[in-house]
Amino acid sequence: MKLYLTLFVAILSISVFSQQVPTSPSEAEKALDLLQTFKDNSLVKNLPFKNVGPTVMSGRVVDFAVNPKNPVEFYVGYASGGVWHTKNNGTTFTPILDTSLTQNVGSLAVDWSTNTIWVGTGEVNASRSSYAGIGLLQSTDNGKTWNNMGLTDSHHISKILINPNNPKELVVSSVGHLYSENSERGVYKTIDGGSTWNKTLFVDNRSGIIEMDVDPNNFNLIYASSWDKDRKAWNFRGSGMGSAIYKSTDAGSSWTKVSVTGSGFPSGEGAGRIGLAVVNESTIYAVVDNQDRRPKGKEKNNDEMLQKEDFKKMSSAQFLALDNNKLKQFLRNNNFQEKYKAENVKNMVRSGAVKPIDLATYLEDANSMLFDTPVIGAEVYKSTDGGKSWSKTHDGYLDDIYYSYGYYFGKIHVAPYDSNTIYIYGVPIVKSKDGGKTFESISAENVHADHHALWINPNLPGHLIDGNDGGVNISYDDGASWIKNNAPSVGQFYAINVDNETPYNIYGGLQDNGVWVGPHNHEEDKSWHQSGQYPYESIMGGDGMQIQIDTRNSDVVYTGFQFGNYFRLDRASEENTYIQPKHELGESPYRFNWQTPILLSSHNQDILYFGGNKLMRSLNKGDDWEAISGDLTQGGKPGNVAYGTLTSISESPFQFGLLYAGSDDGMLHVSKNGGSNWTTISGTFPKDLWVSRVIASEHKKERVYVTLNGYRWDDFKAYVYVSENYGTTWKNIGNTLPASPVNVIREDPENDQVLYLGTDNAAYVSFDQGQTWEAFSEGLPHVAVHDLVVQEREKDLVLGTHGRSIYIADVSLIQEMKGSASNTLKIAAIDDVQASRRWGSSFGQWYETFEPSVQLQIFAPASGKATIKVLSEEGKTIQQFTSEVAKGINVISYDLTVSDKGRKELEKKEVEVRKAQNEKYYIPKGEYKVSVMLNGGTIETDFEVK
Numbered sequence: 001m002k003l004y005l006t007l008f009v010a011i012l013s014i015s016v017f018s019q020q021v022p023t024s025p026s027e028a029e030k031a032l033d034l035l036q037t038f039k040d041n042s043l044v045k046n047l048p049f050k051n052v053g054p055t056v057m058s059g060r061v062v063d064f065a066v067n068p069k070n071p072v073e074f075y076v077g078y079a080s081g082g083v084w085h086t087k088n089n090g091t092t093f094t095p096i097l098d099t100s101l102t103q104n105v106g107s108l109a110v111d112w113s114t115n116t117i118w119v120g121t122g123e124v125n126a127s128r129s130s131y132a133g134i135g136l137l138q139s140t141d142n143g144k145t146w147n148n149m150g151l152t153d154s155h156h157i158s159k160i161l162i163n164p165n166n167p168k169e170l171v172v173s174s175v176g177h178l179y180s181e182n183s184e185r186g187v188y189k190t191i192d193g194g195s196t197w198n199k200t201l202f203v204d205n206r207s208g209i210i211e212m213d214v215d216p217n218n219f220n221l222i223y224a225s226s227w228d229k230d231r232k233a234w235n236f237r238g239s240g241m242g243s244a245i246y247k248s249t250d251a252g253s254s255w256t257k258v259s260v261t262g263s264g265f266p267s268g269e270g271a272g273r274i275g276l277a278v279v280n281e282s283t284i285y286a287v288v289d290n291q292d293r294r295p296k297g298k299e300k301n302n303d304e305m306l307q308k309e310d311f312k313k314m315s316s317a318q319f320l321a322l323d324n325n326k327l328k329q330f331l332r333n334n335n336f337q338e339k340y341k342a343e344n345v346k347n348m349v350r351s352g353a354v355k356p357i358d359l360a361t362y363l364e365d366a367n368s369m370l371f372d373t374p375v376i377g378a379e380v381y382k383s384t385d386g387g388k389s390w391s392k393t394h395d396g397y398l399d400d401i402y403y404s405y406g407y408y409f410g411k412i413h414v415a416p417y418d419s420n421t422i423y424i425y426g427v428p429i430v431k432s433k434d435g436g437k438t439f440e441s442i443s444a445e446n447v448h449a450d451h452h453a454l455w456i457n458p459n460l461p462g463h464l465i466d467g468n469d470g471g472v473n474i475s476y477d478d479g480a481s482w483i484k485n486n487a488p489s490v491g492q493f494y495a496i497n498v499d500n501e502t503p504y505n506i507y508g509g510l511q512d513n514g515v516w517v518g519p520h521n522h523e524e525d526k527s528w529h530q531s532g533q534y535p536y537e538s539i540m541g542g543d544g545m546q547i548q549i550d551t552r553n554s555d556v557v558y559t560g561f562q563f564g565n566y567f568r569l570d571r572a573s574e575e576n577t578y579i580q581p582k583h584e585l586g587e588s589p590y591r592f593n594w595q596t597p598i599l600l601s602s603h604n605q606d607i608l609y610f611g612g613n614k615l616m617r618s619l620n621k622g623d624d625w626e627a628i629s630g631d632l633t634q635g636g637k638p639g640n641v642a643y644g645t646l647t648s649i650s651e652s653p654f655q656f657g658l659l660y661a662g663s664d665d666g667m668l669h670v671s672k673n674g675g676s677n678w679t680t681i682s683g684t685f686p687k688d689l690w691v692s693r694v695i696a697s698e699h700k701k702e703r704v705y706v707t708l709n710g711y712r713w714d715d716f717k718a719y720v721y722v723s724e725n726y727g728t729t730w731k732n733i734g735n736t737l738p739a740s741p742v743n744v745i746r747e748d749p750e751n752d753q754v755l756y757l758g759t760d761n762a763a764y765v766s767f768d769q770g771q772t773w774e775a776f777s778e779g780l781p782h783v784a785v786h787d788l789v790v791q792e793r794e795k796d797l798v799l800g801t802h803g804r805s806i807y808i809a810d811v812s813l814i815q816e817m818k819g820s821a822s823n824t825l826k827i828a829a830i831d832d833v834q835a836s837r838r839w840g841s842s843f844g845q846w847y848e849t850f851e852p853s854v855q856l857q858i859f860a861p862a863s864g865k866a867t868i869k870v871l872s873e874e875g876k877t878i879q880q881f882t883s884e885v886a887k888g889i890n891v892i893s894y895d896l897t898v899s900d901k902g903r904k905e906l907e908k909k910e911v912e913v914r915k916a917q918n919e920k921y922y923i924p925k926g927e928y929k930v931s932v933m934l935n936g937g938t939i940e941t942d943f944e945v946k
Contacts (some may be wrong), residue, residue, distance in 0.1 A: 002924065006432065008087070011797075013227065020569075020686065020687075020688065020689065020715040021711035021715065022179075022180040022182070022711075022713065022714035023190070023714060023715055023716040023717065023739060024153075024742045024825050025152055025153040026185075026714065027716075027739055028134070028151060028152065028153070028178075028738070028739065028785070031716065031738045032101050032134060032738070034738040034739075035738040035740075035762060035775070036101070038738060038762075038764075038773070038774070038775040039775050039777045042595050042774045042775045042776070042888065043774045043859075043887065043888030043889060044765055044774045044775070044776055044777075044814070044888060044889050045774075045775070045776075045886070046778050046886060046888065046890050046891060047776065047778055047809055047810075047811075047814075047857075047889045047891065048779045049488050049776065049778060049779040049780040049799070049807040049808065049809045050779060050807065050808050050809070051806070052506070052521075052522050052523075052524070052781070052805075052806050052807070052808055053489050053491075053518070053522055053524040053535075053536065053804060053805055053806065054489070054491060054518060054522070054524075054534070054535075054536040054805060054806070055486055055487060055488060055491070055518060055524055055805070056486055056491075056534050056536065056537075057470060057471075057486070057491060057510060057513040057514070058077075058470050058472070058486040058488065058490055058491070058513075059078050059079065059080070059081050059469070059470075059490035059491050059492045059510075059511070059513075059803060060078060060079040060081075060123075060125075060450075060452065060468075060469045060473065060511065060512070061076055061077070061078055061079075061452055061453050061467025061468060061469075061472060061486075062077050062078065062079050062105055062106060062107070062123055062124070062125070062453055062467065062470060063076075063077040063105065063106070063107050063108040063450050063453050063467070064076055064077070064108065064453055064454075064455045064465055064467060064555065065077075065108040065109055065110040066455050066457075066465065067110075068110055068112065068458075068667070069112070071089075071457055071460075071463065072086075072087065072088060072089040073085075073086065073087045074086060074090075074132065074455070074465065075096075075108055075110060075117065075489075076093070076108075076467065076472055077105035077106075077107070077108045077119070077575075078103075078105060078488070078490045078803065079104070079105060079123040079127075079129075079130065079131075079492070079803070080103055080104050080123065080129065080131055080492060080783065080784055080802050080803030081488065081490030081492070081783070081803035081804055082095050082097035082098060082103040082105065082490075082781060082783075082803070082804070083095070083096050083097040083105060083108065083117075083119055084096065084488050084610040085142065085143070086485075089474065089485075089612060090472055090474060090483075090485030090487070091407065091487070092462065092487055092692030093094060093483070093487050093488045094347060095143075095451065095781070096117070096139070096142055096143025097119065097137075097143060097781075098143075098783070099144060099145060099146060100119075100134075100137055100146040101134060101761065101782050102121050102131075102133055102134045102761065103761075103762075103781055103782055103783040103804065104122050104123055104131040104132065104133045104134075104414075104803075105119060105120070105121060105122075105123065105133075105804050106120045106121060106122045106123050106124045106133060106158055106175075107124070107157055107158055107159050108120070108160070108702075108874075109121070109160035109161070109162050109170075111162050112841070113167065114140070114167060115138075115140070115142065116138065116139070116140050116167065117138065117139045117142070117143065118137070118138055118149075118160045118217075118945050119136070119137040119138075119139075119146075119164070120133070120136055120157025120158065120159070120160050120172065120174075121133025121135060121136070121137060121157060121383070122134075122136050122154070122155045122156035122157055122175075122828060123156060124156045124157070124158040124175050124210060125407075125408050125409075125452060126175075126178060126229065126231060126236075126238075126407050126408070127408055128594060129436035129492065129511060129784070129802055130156070130178060131760060132156065132177070132178065132714070132716075132786060133155060133156060133157060134144060134148065134152060135148050135149065135150055135151045135152035135154065136148070136150055136151045136154075136157060136160075136172060136194065137149065137156075138150045138194060148459055149194035150194065150197055151172065151174060151184065151188060151197065152291060153177075153182060153184040153401070153588075154174035154183075154184045154185060155174075155175070155176060155177050155178065155184075155653040155714070156174065156175040156176065156177075156178060156208070157173070157174050157175075158173045158174065158175050158208070158209060158210050158211060158212070159172065159173045159209075159211060159212040159213075160172050161212060161214050161222065161252070163219045164219065165219065166191075167193070167250065167572075168190070168191060168192055168193040169189075169190070169191050169219075170189070170190050170193075171187060171188070171189050171200075171210070171212065171214075171251065171252035172187070172188045172189075172190075172197075172269040173186070173187050173188075173208075173209035173210075173212045173224060174186060174187075174188065174208055174209060175208035175209065175227065176205075176206075176208035177209055177275065177714050178231055178714065178863075179231055179233075179713055179714045180233065180713065180714040181205035181206055181532070182205060182236070183202070183205055184327075184619060185202070185205075185207070185208035185209070185242055185643070186199055186200075186201045186202040186203065186208065186209055187199070187201035187202075187209050187212070187224055187252055187255070188199050188200065189251075189252045195860070198253075199435070200248075200252055200253055200254060200255065201224060201226075201246060201252075201255045201494055202823060203226045203228075203242045203244070203247075204228075204242050204816060206228055206229070206230060206240070206242060207227060207228040207229075207240070207242030208226065208227060208228045208245065209224050209225065209226055209227075210225055210226070210227040210273055210275075210438070211224065211225045211274060211275050211276050211410070212224045212225075212276070213276040213277055213278045213284075214278060215278050215280060215281060216278070216280075216368065217219065217280065217506065218281065219251050220248075220249055220250055220251045221247075221248070221249055221251050221278070222247075222248045222251065222278075223245060223246065223247055223248075223258075223276050223278055223284060223387065223736050224245070224246045224247075224248070224276075225243070225244070225245050225246070225273075225274035225275070225276055225286070225420045226242055226243055226244050226246065226274075227242075227272070227273050227274065228240030228241060228242030228243045228244050228271070229272075229273075229407065229574075230704065231714040232639065232641075232712070233643055233665075233690070234636070234637040234638075234639035234641050234643030234644075235406060235638070235639025235640055235641055235643075236639075236640060236641060238272045238273065238289065238291060238396040238407035238838040239269060239270050239271050239272035239273075239289065239290075239291035240269055240271070240344075241267075241268060241269060241271075243267075243271035243272060243274060243288075243887065244257050244259045244267065244271070244274075245257070245259040245274060245276070245286060245387065246258065247347035247386070247387050248842055252811055253446075253721040254313055255855065256407060256828045258383075258387035258388065259271075259390070261385075261388055262499075263389055263887055263911070264381070264389050264390040265286070265288050265290055265381055265389065265390040265875075265925070266292070266379070266381075268292075269288070269291075270290055270291040270293075270375075270376070271291070271294030272288060272289030272290065272291045272406050272407065272410075272800075273288070273289045273406060273407055273408075273409070273410035274286055274287070274288045274289075275287045275288075275410045275412040275424075276408065276410040276411050276412065277412045277422065278414075278415040279414050279419045279934035280419075280745060281386060282383075282384055282385060282386055282733050283382070283383065283384050283419060284382070284383045284386075284387055285380065285381070285382050285393075285412050285414055285422055285436065286380070286381045286382075286383075286390070286412065286591070287378060287379070287380050287381075287410065287411070287412040287424050288378075288379050288381065289377065289378060289402060289406030289409070289410060290374050290375065290376035290377060290378075290379050290911065291376070291406065292375065292376050293374055293376070294358075294374050294375065294376055294397070299621065304411065305326070305329060305330065305333075306322070306326050306327065306329070306330040306503065308334070308359070308360045308363050309360065311356045311357055311358075311359040312357050312360050312937070314356040314357070315356070316349050316350075316355065316356060318356070319346070319349050319356040320346055320349060320350060322346075322943075324342045324343065325342075327342040327345070327346075328341070328342040328763075330359075331345070334363055335363070336585075337582050338868060340585055340785055345359070348585065348586075349740055350900065353586060354585050354586040358585055358586050359509050359585070359767065361588070361589070362583070362585055362589065363589075364462060364589065368549060371417070371938070372645050375404075375406075376397065377397060377398060377401065377402050377406060378392075378398045378401040378402045378406065378409075378424065378426060378858060378895060379392055379398065380392065380394060380398070380412065380422070380424060380432075380436040382435065382436060386653065393432075393435055393436025393437055394436055394437055394438070394439075394634075394657075395437075396425075400427070400428070401424065401426040401427065401428065401430070402426040402427070403426070403427055405426070405427075405622060407806075408426075408450070408451070409425065409426040409427075409450075409451070411424070411425065411451075411452070411453070411454065412416050412424050413456055413865055415456050415461070416456060416458035417458060417461050418432060418433075418461075419435070420432075420434055420435040420542050421433055422435065422436055423442075423454055423456070424439070424462075424511065425452075425454070426450075426451065427449045427450055427451075427499065427945070428441050428443045428449065428451075429441070429442055429443055429447070429451045429454070429466060429468075429479070430442065430443075431478070431479060431874060433900070434671060442475075442478070442479025443481070444473075444479075444481065444482050446482055447466065447468065447473050447482050447484075447485050448468045448469050448470020448471065448473075448512075448513075449468065449469065449470075450468055450469035450512055451466060451467070451468045451472075451514075452467055452468060452469075453466070453467030453583065454466050455849065456468070459854045459904075460476075461478070462475070462476055462477050462478040463475070463476050464478065464479060466482070468514040469511070469513070470486070470489070470512075470513060470809075471484065471485065471486040471488075472484075472486065473483040473485065475522070476695075482870065487795045489524065489804060489805040490803060490804060490805065491508070491510050491801075491803075491804075492510055492511035492512075492513070492799035492802045492803055492804070493508045493509065493510050493511075493512065493786055493787065493802055493805065493806065494509045494510065494511065494543070494544065494545060494546075494595055494786055494787070494800075494802065495508065495509045495544075495545060495546040495595070495786065495787045495800065496508040496509075496547070496787045496788070496789060496798060496799075496800030497527055497546075497548065497549060497789055497805065498520070498549075498789055498791045498798060498854060499549045499554040500551065500554070500791075500793065501554055502791070503519050503521045504519075504520050504791050504794060505517050505518060505519055505520065505554070506518060506519075506520050506798060506806055507547040507549065507557070508544065508547070508800055508806060509540075509543070509544025509546060509547060509559065509561075510543075510544045511543055511802070512542075512543050513543075513544060514538050514539075514540045514541045514542060514543075514544045514561070515540035515544035515545070515547060515559045515560075515561075516536045516537065516538050516539065516544070516845075517536065517537055517539055517557075518536030518792070519535055520794075520798070520808060522535045522536070527776075528677065529903060535809070538797055539557065539559065539569060539597050540559050540560060540561060540567070541561065542560075542561025542562055542565070543561050543562040543594070544559070544561060545559065545560055545561060545562065545566070545595055545596060546595070546596070546597060546598050547559040548558065548598055548599065548600040548608070549600075550600065550605050551600075551605055552605055555570060555571040555572040556568065556569070556571075556621075556719045557569045557571060558579070558598055558600065558608060558622065560580075560596075562594050562595075563592045563593075563594060563596065563642060564580050564590075564592030564593070564610070565578075565580055566578075566579050566580055566596070566598060567579060568622050577622070577623075579608075579610075579622030579623070580592075580610075581612065581616040581618075581625035581627075583624075590612035590613060590614065590616075591612055591613040591633075591636055591643070591644055591645045592611075592612050592642060592644050593611070593642060593645035593647050593664060594641075594642065594643060595647065596610070596611060596612070596645075597609075597610075597646055597647060597648050597649045598610050598611070598649075599649050599650070599886045601651055601656065602651065602653050603653075603656040603725045604653075604656070604764040606619060606620060606621050607619055608621060608622050609649050609651065609659070610622075610625065610646075611646030611647070611649050612645065612646060613631050613632065613633050613636065613644055613645055613646065614627040614628075614629050614630060614631060615627070615629040615632060615646065615649065615659070615661050615675060616628070616644075617675065628674065628675025628676075629661070629669070629675050629678055630678070631644070632646060632661050632663060632667060632669050632678065633645060633646070633663040633665050633667050634663075634665045634666070634667060637665075640693065643664060643665065644663065644664070644665055644766050645663060645664050646661050646662065646663050646664075647662055647663055647664050647690060647691050648660075648661070648662040648691050648692065648693050648694045649661050649662075649694070649703075650694050650695050650696040651696060652696040652697070652701060653696070653698055654701040655672075655701065656674070656703070656760075657671065657672070657673055657674030657675070658670075658671070658672055658696065659671045659674070659675060660694045660696055660704060660706075661678075661694070662682075662689070662691025662692075662693075662706065663691055664695040665688055665690075666682060666685060666686075666687050666688045666689045666690070666708070667680065667682055667691070668680070668681050668682035668685070668691055668694060668706060668727065669682075670727050670746065670769065672702075672725055672726070672910075681723070681726070681727030681728065681729075682727075684730060685708060685719075685721070685730070686708065686710075686719065686874055688713075689708035689709060689710050689713070689719060690708065690709040690710070690711070690712060691706060691707075691708060691709075691742065692707045692708065692709040692741075692742060692743050693705075693706065693742075693743070693744050693745050694706045695705045695745055695746065695747065697747060697752075698747050698749055698752075699747065700724070700725055700750035700752070702723075702725050702726055702834075703722065703723065703724055703800075704722070704723050704726065704727055705720075705721070705722050705755070706720075706721050706722075706723075706727075706730075706745075706748070707719060707720050707722075707734075707742040707744065707745050707757075708721075708742070709741045709742055709743065710741055711760065711893070713739040715741075716739045716740055716741055716757035716760070717739050717858065718734040718735075718737035718738070718739060718740060718741075718742050719732075719734055719742060719758060720732070720733050720737070720742055720745060720757065720770060721733065721734070722769065722770060722820070722880055727895065733766075733769070733770030733771065734770070736772065736773065737759070737764070737773055738762070739938075740759040740760045740761045740762065741759060741760045742757065742758070742759050743758050743759060743760065743784065743785060743787070744757070744758040744786065744787050744788055745757050745758075745784050746771050746784065746788055746789065746790065748790060748811070748815055749790055750792075750795075750815045750816070751814075751815045751816070751817070751818075751819060752817055753766075753767055753768055753769055753817070753819070754766065754767060754768075754814060754815060754817065755770055756788055756790070757773065757786030757799060758786065758787065758788050758799065759784075759785060760782075760784045760785075761782045761784065762775055762776070762782060762784070762785070763775070763776045763780060763785045763788070763799055764776065765811075765814060767814075767817045767818065767819055767822070768819055772805075774888075775886045776809070779807070780799075780807055781804060783801045783803045783804045784801060784802040784803060785799050785800070785801055785802075786800055786802045787799075787800040788800065792797035795815060796808050796809070796810060796811070797809045797810075797811045797814075810828075810831060810855075810857065812857065813826060813827075813828035813857040813858075813889055814889070815860075816828070816940070817859070822859065822861060823861045824859075824861060824937075824940045825858070825859065825860065825861060825932065825934055825935075825937040825938070826858070826859035826939060827856065827857065827858050827859075827930065827932055827939045827940070827941050828856075828857035828858075828941070829941055829943075830854060830856065830930060830941055830942075830943035830945060831943070832944045832945070832946055833852075833854060833896065833923075833943065833945045833946065834945075834946055835922075835923075835924070835925050835945050835946065836850075836852070838850045839851070839852050839896065839916055839922045840916025840917055840918040840920050840922060841917040841918070842917065843914055845930055849917065849918050851895060851918070852895065852896045852922070853893045853895050853896065853899065854894045854896060854943075855891050855892070855893055855894075855895070856868065856886060856891065856892045856894055856932075857889060857890075858883045858890045858891075858892060858893055858932055858934075858939075859888065859889050859890075860887055860888065860890055860934055861887065861935075861937075862887050862934075862935055863884075863885060863886045863887045864884075864885060864886075864934050864935045865882050865883070865884055865934075866882065866883050866884075866885045866890075866892070866932055866933065866934040867880065867881075867882050867932070867933040867934070868880065868881055868882070868892065868894065868930065868931070868932055869930070869931040869932075869935075870894070870898070870902070870923070870928055870929070870931075871928060871929040871930075871931055871940075872902075872905060872906060872909075872926070872928060873926060873927045873928065874909070876902070876905040876906075877901075877902065877905075878898045878899065878901075878902025878903070878905055878906060878923070878928075879894075879897060879899050879902050879923075880899065881894075885934065886904025894930070895920075896922050896923050896945075897920050897921060897922055897923070898913060898921050898922070898923050899921075900921075902921075903921045906924065908918075911924055911926065912924065923945055924945065925943070925945045925946060926945055927942065927943075927944050927945075928942070928943055928944070928945065929941065929942055929943075930943065
């Protein structure tokens, strides 16, 4: 009986974890409520975070809302960076979504008659980091407060239409879940301002509504396009039978499908994402990502270059008869390793070591196959009879618009003043002046690729506002030239790191914006417009990924772009060396994750680890590689996205070769002997979850932390674990956290009790090794925290966010904390102060007075009124003030002044105290103490003015 019971439990566990269950709407709502509770009760809620940029590269724009009467005022929505408002044509912007519980935006609309702002949360572009939203938000006070108006399980809201004659009537479209099926997708309508909603169009649980457009003169006439897609971690199907165009003649109350068989519009399995532009009741444009395959071309002549496909059916005899020069050209063009020279490969085939098909297989990993898709691609169609029939506007193919990323684009716009002027975009932005027959590019050198939003001024032909992966651009000559408007700090960082220079530098890899480096003390302003030198420098293109810096020489940096394309950079000599490991001819290709992990060994900075599906190691800075493991994943899955790849690697600082490796399909392994043997240590985890981080402890050899991420299953639970025995057993330390996918965990380098955690909507600290958690909030919006690092010398916590660039906080006081609720009054050490004659003065009447300050960090075991005294070396009080403090960490500003009484005390000791221009007396050079008294307790610390 016991045996049968054991088998039953085993089978049950397999069935439970064979597929993750998406987070339910009620669970998501509870998580948001719990997050707010965490913030309200947090011991660190008053610890300030400072944004240090960068801004110049910006981030992905998804929508605009422009004041029709005053187009220098507009709102811009960033995919994961919130909503920003400008009143001066993009010269400056103000964030207005920071008081909400999300920064993830899909769509915007504004009722300009009442200044009511509507935000559809959750990006709709279906990229690797298109985060889910929390429903439809409304604000009537320009973002000071937000009301959630429902549709909370829609996840990704694509369009909001407001009846210009009745602002309580709205039509809203939803794409639905990104990675799972759900029913809250389609078109919804309200006639009471969002109090109640009626679903008026539903296709199926996989097909949501990606786009709507309305007749500019008739709100009753609306077109909507559905999109049948299925995204998984290993595959993205971006087309299907559910993709179609629908028409409503009663303001979205009912719908009729118009892209039916025989209408002339593409349908069936190849119909992908569709964009719409309504001219009037008769004329409509549509752009479609047509995933049907192109017809095969004519056979090549014998004198043409060799192609990969040639080798799939080639016999050994045919291969050996190939012209060596043609084979040499093929090997060189496809980046085969240098050792694979034409005659060497022929000898391998001659001996039977490899077959001709192995040359094709050598090139066919999931990364390269992503671009090996001969589909029709972008097509523009037009209807002149209200959608009854459609015809393609152009001959041939619109190549080099979508490339292989048709799911990422899909908008079309028609100029309100000319029905023959249309705009479409993907990687470039192009326009047509003849109704789509021909197109010309209007991209420019200061306009980023990958376009997602466009506004056309109906009253000023040629005035365009464009949104792309690099921010906002404005044109007044129909795209002949552009202005760049990148004031907001909205960088989408994947990874960050720091060096030990003085001042130290921050390195970061960003979505579609490469890798940048800059000083941590950067103050974002526009002085670089004058100097011509922005403080951050670009050191790599593409989608910027992880960074490792040689601690012996910070000019030597290892970094790269997506799918494991990494380089060793010598920034002093400007020499770049490509270092991606290569498999051997005849072996299965390595699989590299989009965010491929790399790691310099702390034991020897010549040793570099590199994660594919195997763990690779180089003993000479990446020049040569050896695989030190077998496949550490479940083996991958058929699909068009690299899967079954390593995502995180770590080496213990206590022992060279004590290694951990985690994968995107839920596998975690440990090796205690440099990779000679590996042990699986993930058997008790929920299955198939992404290992977002594994960290070998800096404080105890046997300790290891791991975080799992269910984002790619629409599972938003927080999975955080610790092991005290190399992963043999695990303790769950994330079960008290608000549900949100976890991206990163770090130990504090000084205090083994302190942990830092980054999730898709918050950052946390624990004072007791994860038994309890405290939420950061001061200065930090609810944005995805992808990576974090502690700069040990400066005691700075540096956060890399995916949507709001980089934040820094001083954690010196946190490092002194022990336990979940300390009962001891504490004050952080104060850095020495450099005195200046500029204190209290200015360069003239037209300049601001420079007034210094020192930030005092105090931990209060209970709230109350604190008395702060500044004492001279003799113990005399030279300044005194009070401040209300809350339980937990507080930051109190001391302006470095002395009181009248304090000045006299100092002058008794013949210390000169000079009156500044602002009539204040500032503390002279010397040694001092700061004393804090609160609720009967007293704490002191020293500092020096030099």
